[in-house]
Amino acid sequence: MEPASSAADAAFWITAAAILGLLVLSAFFSGSETALTAASRGKLRSMSDKGNSGASRALRITEDNERLIGSVLLGNNLVNILATSLATALFTRAFGESGVALATLVMTVLVLVFAEVLPKTYAITNAETAASRVSPVIALVITVFSPIVGAVRMLVRGVLSLFGVKTDPDSHILAVREEIAGALQLGHSEGVVEKEDRDRILGALDLSERTVEEIMLHRSGIEMIDADNDPQDILRQCLESNHTRLPVFRGDPENIIGVVHAKDLFRAMYQFMQESDKPAESMSQFRFADVAMKPYFIPDSTSLDDQMRQFLRRRTHFALVVDEYGALQGLITLEDILEEIVGEITDEFDPDADHPVKRGEDGNYWIDGAMTIRDLNRALDWSLPDDEANTVAGLVIHEAQMIPTIGQCFSFHGFRFEVVARENNRITALKIRPLAAE
Numbered sequence: 001m002e003p004a005s006s007a008a009d010a011a012f013w014i015t016a017a018a019i020l021g022l023l024v025l026s027a028f029f030s031g032s033e034t035a036l037t038a039a040s041r042g043k044l045r046s047m048s049d050k051g052n053s054g055a056s057r058a059l060r061i062t063e064d065n066e067r068l069i070g071s072v073l074l075g076n077n078l079v080n081i082l083a084t085s086l087a088t089a090l091f092t093r094a095f096g097e098s099g100v101a102l103a104t105l106v107m108t109v110l111v112l113v114f115a116e117v118l119p120k121t122y123a124i125t126n127a128e129t130a131a132s133r134v135s136p137v138i139a140l141v142i143t144v145f146s147p148i149v150g151a152v153r154m155l156v157r158g159v160l161s162l163f164g165v166k167t168d169p170d171s172h173i174l175a176v177r178e179e180i181a182g183a184l185q186l187g188h189s190e191g192v193v194e195k196e197d198r199d200r201i202l203g204a205l206d207l208s209e210r211t212v213e214e215i216m217l218h219r220s221g222i223e224m225i226d227a228d229n230d231p232q233d234i235l236r237q238c239l240e241s242n243h244t245r246l247p248v249f250r251g252d253p254e255n256i257i258g259v260v261h262a263k264d265l266f267r268a269m270y271q272f273m274q275e276s277d278k279p280a281e282s283m284s285q286f287r288f289a290d291v292a293m294k295p296y297f298i299p300d301s302t303s304l305d306d307q308m309r310q311f312l313r314r315r316t317h318f319a320l321v322v323d324e325y326g327a328l329q330g331l332i333t334l335e336d337i338l339e340e341i342v343g344e345i346t347d348e349f350d351p352d353a354d355h356p357v358k359r360g361e362d363g364n365y366w367i368d369g370a371m372t373i374r375d376l377n378r379a380l381d382w383s384l385p386d387d388e389a390n391t392v393a394g395l396v397i398h399e400a401q402m403i404p405t406i407g408q409c410f411s412f413h414g415f416r417f418e419v420v421a422r423e424n425n426r427i428t429a430l431k432i433r434p435l436a437a438e
């Protein structure tokens with residue numbers, strides 16, 4: 001063998017080995033991309049809880065999906081293009097002009113089969129295990145490529161915004177929500193997902209979209225203690241109340257100075273009676289305001305999701321809702337938020353809420369004006385619009401554009417509404433009948 005040809009020979013084999021190595025790297029990137037995007041976060045979390053450090057790293061790097069995919073694609077393209085360029089050089093040296101076509105053909109087959117389909121198929125069947133194995137290397141790749149990926153990201157956003165396209169990083173979360181909701185509605189018609197399950201899931205999905213104002217108990221319905229009343233009367237009021245926590249006001253109901261918890265009250269009363277020799281007579285000395293806890297005020301625009309987390313974190317389940325000027329709007333408890341998910345919760349003292357909607361013989365439904373449209377829709381599987389008003393009474397007032405009097409009837413959204421009772425300016429009871437039934 002001549003020395004020149006043996007040097008060319010060596011170069012041939014080195015290049016071929018480099019191409020092979022690059023194909024292996026390419027397969028690694030493709031498989032990692034699939035494994036990390038397909039792995040279930042729930043399964044990864046339970047693996048990480050069991051001490052699998054790869055799984056916890058996989059969780060961390062999949063938090064910023066855009067950065068992950070950017071880095072992996074960059075790596076993948078880099079090795080693919082390098083491998084193809086090397087192959088083209090190699091084949092043209094060996095076969096002349098036709099080397100380009102040959103290199104394209106051979107590399108397409110090799111990349112497709114060994115660097116794409118094979119690793120991706122493997123990755124998708126073992127997503128979580130594969131994800132936790134590759135995560136340390138991919139984490140390193142992300143760190144190395146992050147300046148380039150950041151620049152690419154900015155370039156992409158810039159070009160898109162030139163064409164008037166806005167990129168919203170949260171849009172995919174919304175899309176997932178819509179997708180789940182859509183799938184559940186579909187399940188409804190096919191009878192796949194039970195109505196109760198569907199309501200529960202949709203209720204939980206909606207928590208972040210809705211505010212406490214939409215479900216709070218309106219201030220007119222809050223049972224409160226007037227701090228200036230006779231202590232004897234206050235005690236009777238607390239005993240007769242179905243509620244455990246009663247806000248205390250002084251002078252004006254807007255001026256809430258605290259919230260009395262029945263249990264605190266009983267403790268304080270007991271102590272008071274032990275300490276005084278004539279409890280019945282000295283009862284007037286008992287100061288209710290001292291027993292009260294500090295009220296917990298929240299803005300009416302708080303999302304149900306946030307408020308639920310606050311309740312759980314603060315370990316209090318009772319909040320007074322105020323508007324932007326600090327004026328009292330209503331009351332909300334943890335139970336009210338949970339009811340949006342699981343439906344009506346009734347305890348020993350709740351007024352009969354077994355049948356919030358009563359059906360009359362004439363096909364009319366008797367409904368409390370303060371019932372929310374969502375609850376009504378949920379109870380009867382109707383779809384009255386709830387974007388203009390929260391309560392059924394509110395909807396009637398909105399549609400009628402006035403405060404109707406008792407006996408007035410209206411037809412809209414496919415239903416007939418009749419006002420049955422009114423207190424001051426509030427519609428307190430209604431009869432509703434679907435028009436299609438006529």
Ligand SMILES: Nc1ncnc2c1ncn2[C@@H]1O[C@H](COP(=O)(O)OP(=O)(O)OP(=O)(O)O)[C@@H](O)[C@H]1O
Pocket residue numbers: 217221222223224242243244245246247317331332333334335336347
């Ligand atoms: N002082 C109150 N006035 C009017 N409604 C109240 C009052 N306190 C609670 N509610 C309402 O009663 C329902 C039940 O709430 P929750 O179970 O938190 O209160 P509770 O039954 O009084 O207390 P607990 O169950 O802790 O003994 C909720 O819809 C809530 O809005």
Ligand SMILES: [Mg+2]
Pocket residue numbers: 335347
């Ligand atoms: Mg209760």
